[in-house]
Amino acid sequence: MATKQPVRRRGRPSKNLLGPKENRERLIRAGVVSLTEKGFVATGLLELLQSVDVPKGSFYHYFESKEAFGLEVLASYDSYFVRKLDRWLLDNTRPPVERLRDFIEDAKVGMVRHRFRRGCLVGNLGQELASLPPSYVRRLRLTFAGWELRVARCLADRHSRRTELTDAEDARAAAFFWIGWEGAVLRARLERDVMPLELFAERFLDQI
Amino acid sequence: MATKQPVRRRGRPSKNLLGPKENRERLIRAGVVSLTEKGFVATGLLELLQSVDVPKGSFYHYFESKEAFGLEVLASYDSYFVRKLDRWLLDNTRPPVERLRDFIEDAKVGMVRHRFRRGCLVGNLGQELASLPPSYVRRLRLTFAGWELRVARCLADRHSRRTELTDAEDARAAAFFWIGWEGAVLRARLERDVMPLELFAERFLDQI
Numbered sequence: 285m286a287t288k289q290p291v292r293r294r295g296r297p298s299k300n301l302l303g304p305k306e307n308r309e310r311l312i313r314a315g316v317v318s319l320t321e322k323g324f325v326a327t328g329l330l331e332l333l334q335s336v337d338v339p340k341g342s343f344y345h346y347f348e349s350k351e352a353f354g355l356e357v358l359a360s361y362d363s364y365f366v367r368k369l370d371r372w373l374l375d376n377t378r379p380p381v382e383r384l385r386d387f388i389e390d391a392k393v394g395m396v397r398h399r400f401r402r403g404c405l406v407g408n409l410g411q412e413l414a415s416l417p418p419s420y421v422r423r424l425r426l427t428f429a430g431w432e433l434r435v436a437r438c439l440a441d442r443h444s445r446r447t448e449l450t451d452a453e454d455a456r457a458a459a460f461f462w463i464g465w466e467g468a469v470l471r472a473r474l475e476r477d478v479m480p481l482e483l484f485a486e487r488f489l490d491q492i
Numbered sequence: 493m494a495t496k497q498p499v500r501r502r503g504r505p506s507k508n509l510l511g512p513k514e515n516r517e518r519l520i521r522a523g524v525v526s527l528t529e530k531g532f533v534a535t536g537l538l539e540l541l542q543s544v545d546v547p548k549g550s551f552y553h554y555f556e557s558k559e560a561f562g563l564e565v566l567a568s569y570d571s572y573f574v575r576k577l578d579r580w581l582l583d584n585t586r587p588p589v590e591r592l593r594d595f596i597e598d599a600k601v602g603m604v605r606h607r608f609r610r611g612c613l614v615g616n617l618g619q620e621l622a623s624l625p626p627s628y629v630r631r632l633r634l635t636f637a638g639w640e641l642r643v644a645r646c647l648a649d650r651h652s653r654r655t656e657l658t659d660a661e662d663a664r665a666a667a668f669f670w671i672g673w674e675g676a677v678l679r680a681r682l683e684r685d686v687m688p689l690e691l692f693a694e695r696f697l698d699q700i
Contacts, residue, residue, distance in 0.1 A: 325534045326623040401622060410678045411619035414609060415534040424682055460695050463688050467675025470618045474632055480671050487668050491699050 308346045310336040315357035316364070321401050323408040324354055325415045351417040354409075358420070361405045362427045369431065373438040380441040381489060384461075388485045392478045395469070400476045407466040432458045439492065457492050464488060516554045518544040523565035524572070529609050531616040532562055533623045559625040562617075566628070569613045570635050577639065581646040588649040589697060592669075596693045600686045603677070608684045615674040640666045647700065665700050672696060 302310070314336045318327040329343050329350060338346075347353040372387035395402070406427050409420060436451075436458035443450050464484050471480035510518070522544050526535040537551050537558060546554075555561040580595035603610070614635050617628060644659075644666035651658050672692050679688035 322622045323533070323620065325531070326620070403619065403621075407675075407678065408619055410682045411611065411616055412531060412534070413681055414530045421682065428679070428682070456691065456695075459688075459691055463675045463679050463692050464672035465675065466678055467615075467671045467673065470615065470674055470678075471636070471671050473621055474618045474629065474636070480667075483664065483667055484671050487664075487699070491695070 304346065307336070307338050307342075311338060311343075311346055311353070312356055312360050315353060316361050316405065317402075319354070319357055319408060320361070320403060320405045323412050325412055329353075351419065354417075355419065355423060358405065358409065358423055358427070362430070365406075366430060366434070369434045373434050380438050381492070383438055384435065385485070385489065388481065391469075392481050395472055395478065395481070400473045403473050404466060404469045407469055410466070428462055432462055434458075435461050461488060512554065515544070515546050515550075519546060519551075519554055519561070520564055520568050523561060524569050524613065525610075527562070527565055527616060528569070528611060528613045531620050533620055537561075559627065562625075563627065563631060566613065566617065566631055566635070570638070573614075574638060574642070577642045581642050588646050589700070591646055592643065593693070593697065596689065599677075600689050603680055603689070604686065608681045611681050612674060612677045615677055618674070636670055640670055642666075643669050669696060 311332065314332050315327070318332060330340060333340055333343055343353075347356070368390070369387065372390065373383050375383050375386070378386065406424060409416060409424055413421065432455070436454045439454040439457055440446055440451060468480045468484035472478060519540065522540050523535070526540060538548060541548055541551060551561075555564070576598070577595065580598065581591050583591050583594070586594065614632060617624060617632055621629065640663070644662045647662040647665055648654055648659060676688045676692035680686060
């Protein structure tokens with residue numbers, strides 16, 4: 285049974301027949317990619333809208349400002365990243381240090397897959413602080429705090445008996461991990477090589 | 493004896509009576525500050541010219557392009573930074589590990605003095621790779637290689653007898669140092685606190 289074709293108007297057809305909610309989601313997803321590759325300042329709204337085929341000028345229909353948009357992009361990246369961390373670090377079938385190693389391996393694969401074009405969105409924004417709205421500082425700090433907590437909890441699983449002392453040491457090791465890991469991601473992009481990730485990870489895992 | 497005052501014209505007097513060489517130097521110095529605080533993309537040439545009172549539109553009299561300007565700024569920062577490193581790391585009156593500690597202390601003081609507004613110019617550019625001219629990649633890699641060499645040499649001074657093995661290990665430790673240090677500078681800016689620098693430095697120095 286043949287269905288009647290809709291009448292096509294002349295000219296380039298608009299591909300975007302999606303509702304406001306879908307367009308909003310697509311803008312956030314495109315924002316995650318752009319902020320991960322280029323950062324906040326270099327992300328142009330026009331280019332972003334074009335990339336997801338949303339009409340120019342409708343940005344403020346979806347978001348109050350570039351500042352508000354960036355905060356939603358950051359929240360979206362954080363929740364994606366926390367899910368990824370939990371997938372690896374809460375895997376009770378693996379010893380704690382191996383779980384961390386699994387996360388690191390997955391990150392290496394990800395950087396290679398994106399041909400070292402993408403860094404860490406949170407690291408990128410951290411480096412751009414001088415150009416960011418003040419509201420971002422608190423959000424970025426909270427993000428790192430959440431990631432640190434997850435690594436600290438994983439490290440705590442190594443101890444048959446946790447004490448205040450082991451908890452404090454695990455918290456410090458977790459803080460050290462994220463300090464160095466952001467540096468390693470930066471260098472891996474520059475060298476276009478996983479070597480900095482491996483070098484940092486090996487020495488870190490050796491000493492805990 | 494009273495000297496005759498020069499006739500003042502109306503309006504804001506032009507303060508800039510310097511020659512082309514001086515203006516060029518001042519633009520580079522202002523560029524170092526701006527790239528250290530904000531990075532390459534967020535550095536506006538107009539703002540830069542205004543900050544050193546060089547007439548708008550005369551930028552291309554001094555530099556071929558923003559790309560060429562950035563490379564000179566990077567070279568200027570590198571030579572300043574290498575002098576700083578050599579001052580601390582070649583100080584034979586101090587044990588090698590103390591020399592590294594001295595450099596770290598100096599860096600901490602510097603970050604506090606600039607109220608955590610300034611990061612590492614090389615780290616900033618590393619994070620902006622996607623938006624930088626391709627010529628920057630090689631230059632940034634060479635810069636890190638030079639810094640690594642200096643730390644590796646300092647670490648080598650710990651051994652009464654150097655071997656291929658100790659040299660390889662010192663090179664790896666030096667690479668690890670710069671990977672983590674860039675991450676620590678990033679986090680210190682975000683937290684507006686020297687804690688990340690101290691945490692990274694202590695654990696690094698403990699394990700070498």
